[in-house]
Amino acid sequence: MSHWLIAGASRGIGLELARQLALRGERVTASVRSEAGRAALQTALGGKGRVLVFDTRDEAQIRAAAASVTEPVDVLIANAGAYGPERQNALDMDFDGVLDLFNVNTLGPLRVAQAFLPLVKQSANPRIVMMSSVLGSMTLEGTFNAGYRASKAALNKFTQCLADDLRPEGVAVVAMHPGWVRTDMGGPNATLSVEESVEGIIRVAEGLTLSGTRRYVDYRGNEIDW
Numbered sequence: 001m002s003h004w005l006i007a008g009a010s011r012g013i014g015l016e017l018a019r020q021l022a023l024r025g026e027r028v029t030a031s032v033r034s035e036a037g038r039a040a041l042q043t044a045l046g047g048k049g050r051v052l053v054f055d056t057r058d059e060a061q062i063r064a065a066a067a068s069v070t071e072p073v074d075v076l077i078a079n080a081g082a083y084g085p086e087r088q089n090a091l092d093m094d095f096d097g098v099l100d101l102f103n104v105n106t107l108g109p110l111r112v113a114q115a116f117l118p119l120v121k122q123s124a125n126p127r128i129v130m131m132s133s134v135l136g137s138m139t140l141e142g143t144f145n146a147g148y149r150a151s152k153a154a155l156n157k158f159t160q161c162l163a164d165d166l167r168p169e170g171v172a173v174v175a176m177h178p179g180w181v182r183t184d185m186g187g188p189n190a191t192l193s194v195e196e197s198v199e200g201i202i203r204v205a206e207g208l209t210l211s212g213t214r215r216y217v218d219y220r221g222n223e224i225d226w
């Protein structure tokens with residue numbers, strides 16, 4: 001049994017991660033940022049696990065939540081993310097909206113990783129999964145939703161840096177693409193059910209070792225070009 005920390009578990013992939021992990025008897029600590037989210041997560045956890053409350057844009061909130069956790073964290077999944085405003089392309093942008101998107105998608109996962117790092121370092125097999133997207137790949141063509149793509153590309157760079165910084169400490173760090181998943185974000189036409197994506201994410205995270213650090217992988221463990 002491992003202790004998993006999931007940031008952003010009120011719905012979608014994060015909620016399903018909490019549900020599947022609790023069902024398997026893993027120890028789960030997961031976060032939400034609203035009362036509606038708390039209710040959904042508590043139902044998914046089935047009375048097991050622990051709920052934290054923070055917005056990933058709020059460093060003080062995250063640090064206070066982290067200070068309330070005493071158990072080492074074996075796997076941290078920085079999952080919370082947003083798709084951003086309607087106008088987010090290179091030729092037409094809601095700049096304030098895209099700035100907020102970077103706050104959530106690029107800096108949010110780092111805030112979470114930094115705040116929980118002391119607990120991660122206490123694990124015998126410490127792993128960090130930064131939830132990215134294939135849309136962050138610099139080799140992928142296409143311009144729609146440029147703000148989202150750029151926010152995940154920047155997250156990927158921070159993920160590489162975090163992996164390099166933490167390799168000497170024995171912490172494995174990867175950027176993860178969950179597939180195109182039928183959630184509020186992925187929409188109804190996405191190719192994967194949330195159950196299938198999450199089964200894969202858990203499998204990849206479980207098998208992660210230091211030899212696999214600094215990789216950009218999908219939910220099947222297949223490598224993606226940065």
Ligand SMILES: NC(=O)c1ccc[n+]([C@@H]2O[C@H](COP(=O)([O-])OP(=O)(O)OC[C@H]3O[C@@H](n4cnc5c(N)ncnc54)[C@H](OP(=O)(O)O)[C@@H]3O)[C@@H](O)[C@H]2O)c1
Pocket residue numbers: 007008009010011012013014032033034037054055056057079080081082104108131132133134177178179180181182183184185186187190
């Ligand atoms: N679905 C896909 O096809 C797909 C593909 C590639 C990558 N991803 C990535 O996978 C992750 C999860 O996506 P999803 O499809 O599950 O999305 P989702 O259904 O829209 O859920 C997003 C989750 O992130 C939380 N969140 C958003 N902003 C937050 C903030 N500022 N502070 C704390 N929590 C926040 C949401 O909480 P609230 O309920 O409080 O808003 C919710 O729990 C994201 O990082 C996304 O970019 C998804």
